[in-house]
Amino acid sequence: MSPLCITGYSVACAAGIGVQSLTASLRDRRTGLRPNDFTDAPLNTWIGRVPGLEDMALPPGLGEWECRNSRLAWLALQCDGFFERALAAIDRYGTDRVALVVGTSTSSIGATEEAYRRLLPNGLYPEDLRRSIVHTPHSLGDFVRAALGLEGIAVTVGTACSSSAKVFAQAERLIRLGLADAAVVGGVDSLCGSVLFGFNSLDLVSPEPCRPFDVGRRGISIGEAGGFALLERDGERGPWLLGCGESSDAHHMSTPHPEGLGARLAIEQALSRAALQPGSVDYINLHGTASQRNDEVEARVVTRLFPPATLASSTKGWTGHALGAAGIVEAVITFIAMQTDLAPGTLNAQHLDPFCGPQVIVDNQATDIRIALSNSFGFGGSNCALLFGKYRDG
Amino acid sequence: MAEHGVSNRTAYVHGIALWAPRLPGWNAAAPVLRGAAAAPEQTAPRPAATLLAPTERRRAPDTVAIALEVAARACESAGADPKETASVFASAHGDLAINDYMSDTLARTPTLISPIRFHNSVHNAAAGYWSIGTGSLQPYTALTAYEDTFGEGLLEALAQAESSGRPTLLVAYDIEARGPLATIVTSRGIIGVGVVVAPHAGLNPLARLRWGTVRGTAGTASQTRNSELMAGSPMAACLPFVEAMAIEEMCMVGLRLSPTLLLQMQFDFPSRHEGNWP
Numbered sequence: 001m002s003p004l005c006i007t008g009y010s011v012a013c014a015a016g017i018g019v020q021s022l023t024a025s026l027r028d029r030r031t032g033l034r035p036n037d038f039t040d041a042p043l044n045t046w047i048g049r050v051p052g053l054e055d056m057a058l059p060p061g062l063g064e065w066e067c068r069n070s071r072l073a074w075l076a077l078q079c080d081g082f083f084e085r086a087l088a089a090i091d092r093y094g095t096d097r098v099a100l101v102v103g104t105s106t107s108s109i110g111a112t113e114e115a116y117r118r119l120l121p122n123g124l125y126p127e128d129l130r131r132s133i134v135h136t137p138h139s140l141g142d143f144v145r146a147a148l149g150l151e152g153i154a155v156t157v158g159t160a161c162s163s164s165a166k167v168f169a170q171a172e173r174l175i176r177l178g179l180a181d182a183a184v185v186g187g188v189d190s191l192c193g194s195v196l197f198g199f200n201s202l203d204l205v206s207p208e209p210c211r212p213f214d215v216g217r218r219g220i221s222i223g224e225a226g227g228f229a230l231l232e233r234d235g236e237r238g239p240w241l242l243g244c245g246e247s248s249d250a251h252h253m254s255t256p257h258p259e260g261l262g263a264r265l266a267i268e269q270a271l272s273r274a275a276l277q278p279g280s281v282d283y284i285n286l287h288g289t290a291s292q293r294n295d296e297v298e299a300r301v302v303t304r305l306f307p308p309a310t311l312a313s314s315t316k317g318w319t320g321h322a323l324g325a326a327g328i329v330e331a332v333i334t335f336i337a338m339q340t341d342l343a344p345g346t347l348n349a350q351h352l353d354p355f356c357g358p359q360v361i362v363d364n365q366a367t368d369i370r371i372a373l374s375n376s377f378g379f380g381g382s383n384c385a386l387l388f389g390k391y392r393d394g
Numbered sequence: 395m396a397e398h399g400v401s402n403r404t405a406y407v408h409g410i411a412l413w414a415p416r417l418p419g420w421n422a423a424a425p426v427l428r429g430a431a432a433a434p435e436q437t438a439p440r441p442a443a444t445l446l447a448p449t450e451r452r453r454a455p456d457t458v459a460i461a462l463e464v465a466a467r468a469c470e471s472a473g474a475d476p477k478e479t480a481s482v483f484a485s486a487h488g489d490l491a492i493n494d495y496m497s498d499t500l501a502r503t504p505t506l507i508s509p510i511r512f513h514n515s516v517h518n519a520a521a522g523y524w525s526i527g528t529g530s531l532q533p534y535t536a537l538t539a540y541e542d543t544f545g546e547g548l549l550e551a552l553a554q555a556e557s558s559g560r561p562t563l564l565v566a567y568d569i570e571a572r573g574p575l576a577t578i579v580t581s582r583g584i585i586g587v588g589v590v591v592a593p594h595a596g597l598n599p600l601a602r603l604r605w606g607t608v609r610g611t612a613g614t615a616s617q618t619r620n621s622e623l624m625a626g627s628p629m630a631a632c633l634p635f636v637e638a639m640a641i642e643e644m645c646m647v648g649l650r651l652s653p654t655l656l657l658q659m660q661f662d663f664p665s666r667h668e669g670n671w672p
Contacts, residue, residue, distance in 0.1 A: 041504045096609065096655050105516065109493065116497035116574060125578055132578050136487050137517055138540035151654045153607075155537050155546050158488065158517025166535055170550065173557045177403075179549075179607060193500040198512035200505070246533035248525040254513045265531060379513055380522025382534065 001273045003242050003392050004172060005235030010082035011332040012072065013225035014048030015318040018079040023336050026344045029364065031318055033209045033221050038191050045205040048223025048320025049191060065143040067111040067134045069190040073143055076188060076226030086148055086230055089182050096152035099180035100145050101171045103163025103187035104156060105324030108139040110192035140188055153180060158324065160378030163187055165327030168386050169244035171231050186228030187325040195222055195323060202254060210290035212314035213299060213356050214349040217290045223320020227328035239335045242276070242387045242394055245269030249381025255293050256377060260301035266383040267305060267373065274387045276371065276394055278306045283343045283372040284359070285330045288314020289321050294377065296355050303357030311367065312359040317347030327376040331386060334372040338390040342366050402606050405552050406599035408561060409472025410639050411464040411588035413441055416623050420467065426620065427640035433623055440584055445527035456569040457489040460586040461520035462527065465565045468588025474561050476528035479590070480554055481563040483521040483536040484547025486628035487581050489514065494573035520565070544587070544631040545649035549657045551591050552605060561592040568629045582626030587636060601639060604660040612650045
């Protein structure tokens with residue numbers, strides 16, 4: 001495929017608000033995880049909570065979308081000069097020629113949970129939450145559309161933990177076919193009871209900070225995050241989107257295919273669309289949730305597909321698993337890795353599971369990173385692999 | 395500023411399916427949609443999710459049951475092999491019944507959340523069951539665009555078909571809102587639409603579409619004569635499309651993508667040209 005230029009990007013997560021802050025956390029190996037202080041009912045786990053969201057306010061005119069998820073979206077839009085870049089692109093191309101494709105797992109379900117906690121005796125919602133848009137999953141896309149003043153294609157993708165990776169693939173199609181000239185992609189997921197107690201019900205949350213690929217890993221740490229990227233056909237400098245691959249496992253709703261069949265298909269398709277060989281990949285940001293099954297299956301796929309010189313790590317020890325926002329957060333982390341020529345290691349891992357090949361690194365490692373892959377896999381067996389390049393020609 | 399292309403792209407509809415409480419299946423729906431028959435007063439029971447194992451079938455959420463039904467019928471109608479067909483699942487609200495259950499349980503006994511209901515709460519649950527049930531490794535996506543979900547879902551299916559050169563399945567559905575959520579979110583009835591679109595005519599296309607995006611406005615609520623059959627559902631937005639498919643006469647249909655952008659489709663039918671396209 002013809003590469004697309006990423007002409008702007010932003011991130012807000014527990015390990016850093018803004019690219020500069022996240023870069024420093026990655027370099028200094030400073031986790032954003034902390035003991036769960038989010039839920040009223042006790043839940044023994046660690047979370048990636050973005051500080052200060054409670055005290056934020058949305059600007060006038062966007063009050064209809066008021067909720068934690070919109071506040072996090074607004075914060076991420078304001079980071080790294082993204083808002084201004086996006087507005088400049090919209091000015092250049094037209095309000096209906098910049099597509100909006102954003103991903104989320106639970107959108108603003110936290111607002112619905114709050115309404116149910118505060119139901120009036122007559123069974124009605126409290127008045128401040130009687131806003132239908134925050135009780136439906138397009139809440140995220142609709143908010144960003146309104147915030148940026150967009151008037152074109154505007155979609156919220158919900159494929160669980162692959163959501164904000166798949167948005168790159170969808171936007172690439174729209175631009176390639178001429179249905180849009182540029183696209184704002186990204187994703188936002190905020191902490192809520194549904195995911196904390198939901199993953200708890202599946203015995204998937206860790207009582208300690210998550211340790212991806214560690215032989216003694218005990219599950220995931222859930223985080224919240226938001227991030228955006230601006231995709232255009234050309235730009236002065238990268239990073240560049242070189243390839244995307246999408247597939248399904250056709251196996252199980254909440255566990256990956258035992259041989260990682262779908263994961264392998266997605267990675268191979270991304271490589272093939274970029275006309276690159278596995279040996280060209282310098283760094284892989286793994287999905288690496290620290291669940292038993294994901295890490296085992298993913299490690300095996302990487303061992304089988306890539307040469308020992310390719311470095312691979314999971315950065316969820318910094319951010320937590322941002323679910324529907326994991327794709328965009330980890331895309332931004334691969335941009336940072338290419339920008340700084342530093343492959344982040346796997347924070348919190350001490351003794352790697354023997355399933356890991358030589359690719360998986362624990363410590364940060366300085367190295368020239370020209371081509372990087374980012375993996376995202378979701379419930380329902382939805383897989384997406386994105387291939388990014390420091391340069392257009394790979 | 396680049397202009398939107400007028401209807402300068404071509405696609406073919408290879409298969410169609412529809413299910414609504416008073417339109418249970420395409421064969422029952424088509425005569426009603428073209429005004430040749432009255433809709434039954436009786437509402438049909440929810441379709442059985444026959445793709446699933448009998449134990450899973452009974453406890454399948456409404457979203458899964460309706461989505462699997464129209465997905466299977468659309469593929470049958472197109473003669474498309476689900477294993478070879480990428481899919482786009484589009485639902486404005488997702489599983490409103492599970493959202494009601496989750497929010498209610500979280501307010502009372504959060505640690506008693508059902509793990510199955512939790513993994514069924516993801517927006518791509520129906521898509522996941524479809525992929526598992528058919529053994530399809532082809533990619534699917536699951537999306538929402540609130541009141542514009544049907545139009546955006548169809549646009550994405552058309553874009554995928556044109557981009558891949560292969561048939562693509564659209565599965566669009568919404569279910570009834572429940573509990574306190576129903577006081578805020580309007581969604582009535584279980585309604586699903588399945589469409590298989592492809593970039594080439596193949597052996598037996600049902601319709602040809604000349605399509606593109608154009609600036610223009612359309613209401614969000616469909617105002618066709620069949621509106622009452624889908625009243626209160628975000629899927630009522632599909633009516634202009636399914637009516638055009640049922641009437642089988644050349645026509646132009648615009649589906650809303652945003653308040654000022656339309657997916658415009660010029661319909662033409664092989665039966666009007668004895669199989670020879672003009």
